[in-house]
Amino acid sequence: MSQSVERALGILPLLAKGPAGLGDVADELGVHKSTALRLLRTLNEAGFAYRCPDGRYRLGARLFALAAEAIENLDVREVARPHLAGLNQATGHTVHLALHQDDEVVYVDKVDSRYPVRMYSRIGRPVPLTVAAVAKLLLADLPEAERRALAHRIEYPRYTARSTPDAEAFLRELDRVREQGWATDLGGHEESINCLGAPVRGPDGRVVAALSVSAPGVVLPAEGLLELLPQVLRTAGAISQDYSGVQETA
Amino acid sequence: MSQSVERALGILPLLAKGPAGLGDVADELGVHKSTALRLLRTLNEAGFAYRCPDGRYRLGARLFALAAEAIENLDVREVARPHLAGLNQATGHTVHLALHQDDEVVYVDKVDSRYPVRMYSRIGRPVPLTVAAVAKLLLADLPEAERRALAHRIEYPRYTARSTPDAEAFLRELDRVREQGWATDLGGHEESINCLGAPVRGPDGRVVAALSVSAPGVVLPAEGLLELLPQVLRTAGAISQDYSGVQETA
DNA sequence: GGGCGTGTTGCGTCGGCTGCAACAGTCGTT
DNA sequence: AACGACTGTTGCAGCCGACGCAACACGCCC
Numbered sequence: 001m002s003q004s005v006e007r008a009l010g011i012l013p014l015l016a017k018g019p020a021g022l023g024d025v026a027d028e029l030g031v032h033k034s035t036a037l038r039l040l041r042t043l044n045e046a047g048f049a050y051r052c053p054d055g056r057y058r059l060g061a062r063l064f065a066l067a068a069e070a071i072e073n074l075d076v077r078e079v080a081r082p083h084l085a086g087l088n089q090a091t092g093h094t095v096h097l098a099l100h101q102d103d104e105v106v107y108v109d110k111v112d113s114r115y116p117v118r119m120y121s122r123i124g125r126p127v128p129l130t131v132a133a134v135a136k137l138l139l140a141d142l143p144e145a146e147r148r149a150l151a152h153r154i155e156y157p158r159y160t161a162r163s164t165p166d167a168e169a170f171l172r173e174l175d176r177v178r179e180q181g182w183a184t185d186l187g188g189h190e191e192s193i194n195c196l197g198a199p200v201r202g203p204d205g206r207v208v209a210a211l212s213v214s215a216p217g218v219v220l221p222a223e224g225l226l227e228l229l230p231q232v233l234r235t236a237g238a239i240s241q242d243y244s245g246v247q248e249t250a
Numbered sequence: 251m252s253q254s255v256e257r258a259l260g261i262l263p264l265l266a267k268g269p270a271g272l273g274d275v276a277d278e279l280g281v282h283k284s285t286a287l288r289l290l291r292t293l294n295e296a297g298f299a300y301r302c303p304d305g306r307y308r309l310g311a312r313l314f315a316l317a318a319e320a321i322e323n324l325d326v327r328e329v330a331r332p333h334l335a336g337l338n339q340a341t342g343h344t345v346h347l348a349l350h351q352d353d354e355v356v357y358v359d360k361v362d363s364r365y366p367v368r369m370y371s372r373i374g375r376p377v378p379l380t381v382a383a384v385a386k387l388l389l390a391d392l393p394e395a396e397r398r399a400l401a402h403r404i405e406y407p408r409y410t411a412r413s414t415p416d417a418e419a420f421l422r423e424l425d426r427v428r429e430q431g432w433a434t435d436l437g438g439h440e441e442s443i444n445c446l447g448a449p450v451r452g453p454d455g456r457v458v459a460a461l462s463v464s465a466p467g468v469v470l471p472a473e474g475l476l477e478l479l480p481q482v483l484r485t486a487g488a489i490s491q492d493y494s495g496v497q498e499t500a
Numbered sequence: 501g502g503g504c505g506t507g508t509t510g511c512g513t514c515g516g517c518t519g520c521a522a523c524a525g526t527c528g529t530t
Numbered sequence: 531a532a533c534g535a536c537t538g539t540t541g542c543a544g545c546c547g548a549c550g551c552a553a554c555a556c557g558c559c560c
Contacts, residue, residue, distance in 0.1 A: 002292040008255040009296040016320045022538060032519050042252040046259040050351045059320040061351040064374035067317035070266045070309040101300045101311040112362055124314035253516060254548065272507060282550045
């Protein structure tokens with residue numbers, strides 16, 4: 001739509017991968033060095049790019065500040081926070097909250113496990129769509145047509161032997177999840193990690209977020225995790241209720 | 251430098267504050283609606299803006315993904331991680347790692363306290379420059395001229411009665427910090443929170459990052475916190491050594 | 501129906517962006 | 531020291547892409 005903006009935005013992913021010089025950027029964008037320079041300068045002035053002392057460019061602090069600010073302002077998060085903390089307190093395990101946007105599912109909050117052996121994750125990070133419990137929950141609620149389209153659009157990496165292999169299996173899994181009202185990921189992403197998740201619903205009954213409890217098998221075997229189901233469902237329900245009550249605070 | 255890019259980037263902070271309609275954006279930017287529409291469309295296609303079902307715009311998932319990816323790739327972080335975890339293990343308190351870019355200092359990693367009463371913070375969030383221990387450490391190492399310029403450029407919010415009041419006091423504090431090789435924030439940001447920090451140095455001796463231990467007064471009084479100084483300095487030293495050894499991994 | 505308030509589209513005009521080519525640094529090399 | 535090869539930088543002219551305008555499509559409420 002808007003050429004220069006498109007190009008400028010295209011630079012950011014390059015910088016995210018690591019520092020890059022002017023030449024690198026120009027090459028990857030397929031534009032003249034002078035053009036790249038001007039774009040980088042604009043990004044720099046706006047604080048989105050940062051000029052290292054050695055002349056190379058990195059992503060700027062502004063970007064982090066924005067991401068942090070936006071995540072703070074996601075209203076569900078606020079409502080959910082105390083409940084997540086409670087669930088963590090009760091179970092001791094890592095608790096996540098995730099949202100869905102476009103073709104991605106992102107963690108927007110987490111409370112770390114009390115145990116030294118923890119699942120690795122980071123707020124703001126995209127979640128593996130085809131295996132994560134929270135992803136299944138959020139995608140299962142999409143309208144039929146969109147769900148099918150998305151299932152065929154995405155890829156199915158074989159993280160482990162238990163990963164969802166293809167679109168057909170994924171759609172079947174989503175149906176099951178929608179029906180039973182909760183989801184699991186038993187070693188589908190990392191062999192030793194199991195997750196159990198439940199949906200948070202908005203006032204209209206649509207799924208607006210999903211939470212999950214994760215624990216490595218060495219700390220808690222899958223059977224033990226499943227025993228937490230009532231607690232997980234109760235927490236998700238409580239958040240849904242809170243959230244439906246105080247909607248439209250903006 | 252590049253008008254349309256400048257405008258497009260200007261939109262992002264607006265969206266970060268909360269969802270906004272097309273009209274709002276156009277007004278705040280001071281451009282015609284059609285222009286704003288085109289910019290928003292470009293942002294949307296790139297995944298930086300997200301169109302809510304109700305037509306309003308929010309920040310897109312791409313931005314979060316980028317921020318997360320970039321933070322992962324900050325090399326100091328990798329090196330520091332195990333040391334931070336160790337310090338947390340040993341003391342039980344919240345440990346932060348921060349970097350300096352432009353006029354901001356940002357947390358790039360943290361390990362949460364084991365105690366239920368914790369300091370509030372978030373990775374990616376800008377740190378209050380004038381009071382935080384990590385900020386003092388990073389800024390104290392700037393060349394004289396830059397340090398003075400920055401000290402007079404920034405603002406001095408009175409978070410508490412113990413906040414740094416003005417540029418003169420701040421510069422004096424920085425001198426002290428540089429000389430003694432560590433820094434504190436005793437209730438300068440929030441009355442009840444104390445921090446103790448030390449610098450991480452690169453191969454050339456310049457400060458490249460700073461770490462700090464934070465604890466609320468109710469858990470650990472200031473005197474107790476200061477007793478951790480040897481441990482904090484040792485950790486910072488260890489990271490410095492590791493980092494200087496394996497530099498230029500990129 | 502008429503009045504608004506949205507978001508959207510087509511179009512001409514002008515200006516900002518682009519690519520070029522020439523310049524200015526800074527390394528290594530001989 | 532002079533050289534080339536490399537980086538990032540600047541001025542300029544031409545052209546295309548972005549801009550604002552005006553007109554259009556909706557939805558909503560009085």
